[in-house]
Amino acid sequence: MNVHVATGGYAERALSIIDDLKHLEGPMLPILHAIQHEFGFVPEEVKPVLARELNLSRAEVHGVVTFYHDFRDAPAGRHVLKICRAEACQAMGAERVVDQARQLLGIDFHQTTLDGAVTLEPVFCLGLCACAPAAMLDSEVYGRVDEHSLTELVAEARR
Known part of the structure; x- marks a missing residue:
């Protein structure tokens, strides 16, 4: 940019x-x-x-x-955290991950933290169905995301 x-x-x-x-x-x-x-x-x-x-x-x-969900109408944060919302991830507990992300960041989907560090976005399939739930921080994809690994991802994005 x-x-x-x-x-x-x-x-x-x-x-x-x-x-x-x-x-x-x-x-x-x-x-x-x-x-x-x-x-x-x-x-x-x-x-x-x-x-x-x-x-x-x-x-x-x-x-x-x-x-198209990838186009934004406002600038994103320095980091973009996407959490998969597809069926396989939903079946494997993605909703808990989403709830925790909302709590940790204090924002909802399509919003950016006040400090401009992180934008939270839904994504519909990252191709890691066998390793659900999945997330992506910037261009790095993560499988088997749970509350612990999400906390680490958010901490990394906030640095």
Whole structure:
């Protein structure tokens, strides 16, 4: 994420990203991923620019952004903790892990701690069904997560 754009002015940089990628077949998802990579989220002011450049309605762009759980409408914390909500993890006690995460962090899904350290997000399958329940801290995946290992993950994220 470029720090110099964190105070606004997203449209100009987004236009450059769009211009670089709009030649692709089905360019909206690659463009949205690039925008989120650049800014850490998809700024509201970028949606009409993207709609105009791809000859789409704002509603179509908004629909795609809100449909996919990975796109954010606000910057995430320094670390992102995702807890699997799929059936295998639910069957193996993920709800206890979720409740503990909410308690330890003092936030709910799609929220960030006040100190900006951790954003908590649900995820629907990390591919570790045999090692359920599963979680991911940033890009590192963990299986057989329990109350003890979750406490360690949260402590690591808070450092």
